[in-house]
Amino acid sequence: MANNFESIILEKKSSILTITLNRPDILNAYNIQMRDEMWQALLAIKDDLEVKVIILKGAGEKAFCAGADLTEFTTAPSQTIARQVRRLRPIWELWASIRKPFICALHGYVIGSGLEMALLCDIRIASPEVKIRLPEVALGMLPAAGGSQTLTKLTGISTASKMLLTTNTISANEALQMGIISKIIKASELQSEVEHIAEHIAGININNTQSLLNLVKTGNDISLSQGLELEKNVNLKNSKHF
Amino acid sequence: MSEQEISFTNIDYIQKIHFPPFVDSIEHQMILSAQLTSIIQDINENPDVRIVVIEGNQISFNFQTNNLPSPQTEKEMEERQIAQLIANIKCPTIMLCSGSIVAQGFEICLSTDIRICSSNTVFQMPQLYWNQLPWDGGTQRLSRLIGIPKSLDLMLTGRNMNAEEAIQSGLVHQMTEPNKLETTGIELAKQMSEYAPIAMQYTKEAILNGYELPLNAALTLELDFNVLLHSTHDRLEGINSFLEKRAPDFQGS
Numbered sequence: 489m490a491n492n493f494e495s496i497i498l499e500k501k502s503s504i505l506t507i508t509l510n511r512p513d514i515l516n517a518y519n520i521q522m523r524d525e526m527w528q529a530l531l532a533i534k535d536d537l538e539v540k541v542i543i544l545k546g547a548g549e550k551a552f553c554a555g556a557d558l559t560e561f562t563t564a565p566s567q568t569i570a571r572q573v574r575r576l577r578p579i580w581e582l583w584a585s586i587r588k589p590f591i592c593a594l595h596g597y598v599i600g601s602g603l604e605m606a607l608l609c610d611i612r613i614a615s616p617e618v619k620i621r622l623p624e625v626a627l628g629m630l631p632a633a634g635g636s637q638t639l640t641k642l643t644g645i646s647t648a649s650k651m652l653l654t655t656n657t658i659s660a661n662e663a664l665q666m667g668i669i670s671k672i673i674k675a676s677e678l679q680s681e682v683e684h685i686a687e688h689i690a691g692i693n694i695n696n697t698q699s700l701l702n703l704v705k706t707g708n709d710i711s712l713s714q715g716l717e718l719e720k721n722v723n724l725k726n727s728k729h730f
Numbered sequence: 731m732s733e734q735e736i737s738f739t740n741i742d743y744i745q746k747i748h749f750p751p752f753v754d755s756i757e758h759q760m761i762l763s764a765q766l767t768s769i770i771q772d773i774n775e776n777p778d779v780r781i782v783v784i785e786g787n788q789i790s791f792n793f794q795t796n797n798l799p800s801p802q803t804e805k806e807m808e809e810r811q812i813a814q815l816i817a818n819i820k821c822p823t824i825m826l827c828s829g830s831i832v833a834q835g836f837e838i839c840l841s842t843d844i845r846i847c848s849s850n851t852v853f854q855m856p857q858l859y860w861n862q863l864p865w866d867g868g869t870q871r872l873s874r875l876i877g878i879p880k881s882l883d884l885m886l887t888g889r890n891m892n893a894e895e896a897i898q899s900g901l902v903h904q905m906t907e908p909n910k911l912e913t914t915g916i917e918l919a920k921q922m923s924e925y926a927p928i929a930m931q932y933t934k935e936a937i938l939n940g941y942e943l944p945l946n947a948a949l950t951l952e953l954d955f956n957v958l959l960h961s962t963h964d965r966l967e968g969i970n971s972f973l974e975k976r977a978p979d980f981q982g983s
Contacts, residue, residue: 561969567957574953581949625933628926628968628980632956636936637948643900645941646875649843650903652933653822654922666900709944 495522497547498529503540503690504683505533512548518601518633519557527579534586540694541686544609545593545679546602552594553602555623556632580634583608584705587698589689593682594618595675604633607642610701612668613682615675620658620668622651641708643667699726734758736765743780743923744916745773751786753793759810762793766815774820777982780927781919782819784842785826788908791835800862813841813866820931822922826915827851828908837864840871843934845901846915847893848908853901856888874941876901926964927982 497508507529509516533539546552564570590609598606598620606612614620622639624631631639631652640648647666651658663669673681689697699722707715737748747769753759773779793812801807808814816823816838825839827847832854839845839853855872857864864885873881876899884891896902906914922930932955940948959965964980971978 558969558972562966562973564960567960570960571953571957574957578949581946584945584949625925625929626968626978627972628929628959628962628964628966628978630929630933630936630952630955630959632952634949634952636933636952636955637940637945640937640941641945641948644875644877645937646845646900646903648937649822649934652937653843653930654903654918655925665898705945709946 493525493529495519496525496529500539503538503694504543504686505536505539505541506543506545509544509546509553512546512550514557515551515554515597516546516548516602517554517557518605519560523579527577527582530579530582530586533588534582539588540690540697542588542590543593543682543686544590544605545682546595549596549675551597551599551602552592552618553599553605554597555600555602558627580604580608584634584638587701587705588694589697589701591682591686591689593678594620594669595678600624600631601633601635604631604635604638607635607638607668608633611670611685613671613673613678613685614660614663614669615678616660616672617675618660618663618669620660620663621655623655625653626655639668695726736762736769738769740776740779742920743778744919745776745779745782747782747784749784749786749791751789753798756798756806756810759793759798759812763810763812763815766812770815770819774818777927780821780923780925780930780982782821782823783826783915783919784816784823784838785912785915786828786835788848789829790832791827791839792830792832793834793838797860800865807865811866813837813868813871817841817867820934821927822930822934824915824919824922826911827853827902828911830854833857833860833864833868834866837866837868837871840875841867844903844918845896846904846906846911846918847896847902848911849893849905850908851893851896851902852890853884853892853896854888854890855885858885859888924977924980926962926968926978926980928962928964929959929968932959 495511497510499506511517592606592609592612594606594612594614598618600623603620643666660672664672703719734750739746801810823842824844825842827845828851830852831839836853836855855868880899893905897905936952936955940951963983968978
């Protein structure tokens, strides 16, 4: 896997790949370079048979990711070009289609696209001082990394409306209650906790992990009877291998 | 204007819709529905409305107090529906909940975006016990907002849900003392009225419509709203104000 990136760091330790957002001087703000490097990393993750579990975290002490780097937003291509570019490199759709578990360690500021990247992960653990916010409507925008959809599907319409329309900051406890994070772990132990979970999951049969993610995620997009049919077929297909 | 009608005021981008304390006949229900139809058309065409605040009185928000019979025809149903009209408001809606929010009152509550309640509020969906069904969107919106288990519990038992349970369920976003409800709600409305109006409308639409779509189609919906926003003055104003560390001046264009 290529590792000449600047805005992110990839480290592979046996079957666990850690992605570190690496612009700590500017709170790991998401920019075009990070988008392009994440795109390359996600393509590699999808194809790399050795990678079973992915950890996503942010460098530095202040932030997981404080959102998009708005200095790059003042010049935008035409609407048709902007749409075409995104359709040609559908990074969030690619991320959502990867059937490998992503575990996300959140600390400090988790704002805008920072939270949106976290929402594309499967398990989110946060330290108690975390500050979670989607400020887009206060900036004349809408989330652009899937957040208006991933948050709504994760927490339901009511909670998503509250976060997206009021832009109020959410604490770790509130995020836990809303189901946005599954655990609060103090900052000094966050890294080891996330690694522990990753190792635990990496120990099970990757085929089953992938099938499970497929069933849950695809199942969320189809009717219950279609989902039950899919579950049956996946199980019967797997059993032929034994 | 009679106190049995809906009253409304528009101050500084905030449109208040004040419901009468009770509804005592089908005719009354139809008057309110017709009145709202025309108000909401105006609201959706008025660029000076960025936030709608809906409120009743302190005691109750129940438009079927006398157990009015269910609509017998589709036409009658449309003429008596209110939640459906509220759901058509394009900008974000905040409901200030107080007292007993019952039946159609609860259904209206479910068709708003943000709910704040006073600590004395109870929510109830007792239609089965009146030998009726909810007919203003309740059977669909309740489970979409608080999930199937709690929705079934509330609708099958007809029991009360108090303010604390409503907060825990995610239905209500904030609870206040009864005498602070109005100021808390107006404060939030003022805060939200300073956000970019088109971005808020699109966000509301993205949440509600995206929820009904598979994820991939939903992500494309979000993308389409994003590129549409590229054409607005407000997007650039939002970015520039952030970079220049000043408050934005959104035009709604």
